[in-house]
Amino acid sequence: MPERTIDFGKYGAQGIKGFEAVARQLDALADFIASPVTTRRGLLARLHYLTRTSRARAAAREAGLTVTDRTLKAWLAGTRNPTQRNLTRIDTAYRAVRRQNVARYLLARLNREGRGTRVEIHPLNQSGVRPPHQRVVEFRTLNIRRWGAIVEAWAAGNDQALDDAWIEQIVDLGSQWGQYEYVTNVGFAA
Known part of the structure; x- marks a missing residue:
């Protein structure tokens, strides 16, 4: 061999x-979100995905997105914008959580x-x-x-x-x- x-x-x-x-x-x-995290649409889509349930929030924290709920609300409202480092963390956390969520489905397929x-x-x-x-x-x-x-x-x-x-x-x-x-x-x- x-x-x-x-x-x-x-x-x-x-x-x-x-x-x-x-x-x-x-x-x-x-099937990740196509819009980049640097656009408003891409950022909101990722944040909604990461914050819609308590399980998703816990997985996001585990994946490295450790910001306060107040900061998340400000990002969702558009009153504050995440730094470049936080944008990277958001995208990394989103990909990690999405992979975990679709793994069982992909395995069956x-x-x-x-x-x-x-x-x-x-x-x-x-x-x-x-x-x-x-x-x-x-x-x-x-x-x-x-x-x-x-x-x-x-x-x-x-x-x-x-x-x-x-x-x-x-x-x-x-x-x-x-x-x-x-x-x-x-x-x-x-």
């Missing part, structure tokens, strides 16, 4: 870690009662690699039936656990799995 890549890009290959591509796709499926979801793996970009150093890599598909560890790590924002869960799944590609640790894209729909 191949080992993990140590010196990626040494010969000019381009790509991202597979787990990062999976996280991007899961983020797209989570991706597992599809044991049938799993077909994943398309687009190999790394070797256009900058000289021909003697190029590998033969091709587009691959894989049906993942157990998404629990991947979705749990994504919802928690734990990159190391997500990487480990992703590697555990792509080992099913056989002896070539190491060629797909770095990819240009990973695509799936739920």
Whole structure:
């Protein structure tokens, strides 16, 4: 079995870690608010999402948004504006809470009662690699039936656990799995 890549890009290959591509796709499926937090509409949408229930408020505080209720009311009323640092905290807290809220739903959709979801793996970009150093890599598909560890790590924002869960799944590609640790894209729909 191949080992993990140590010196990626040494010969000019381009790509991202597979787990990062999976996280991007899961983020797209989570359907985050499209308006940026810097706009009034985006800020209000995030604040309403984070403050509409006591459970959401507790999750927002746990995710790092620790301001008083008076400050939140002033932001919602528009009498005060959050600082850039607080805007970052609001967006980070919103994404963390949204991930936690949709994780169970996404898991059910991706597992599809044991049938799993077909994943398309687009190999790394070797256009900058000289021909003697190029590998033969091709587009691959894989049906993942157990998404629990991947979705749990994504919802928690734990990159190391997500990487480990992703590697555990792509080992099913056989002896070539190491060629797909770095990819240009990973695509799936739920």
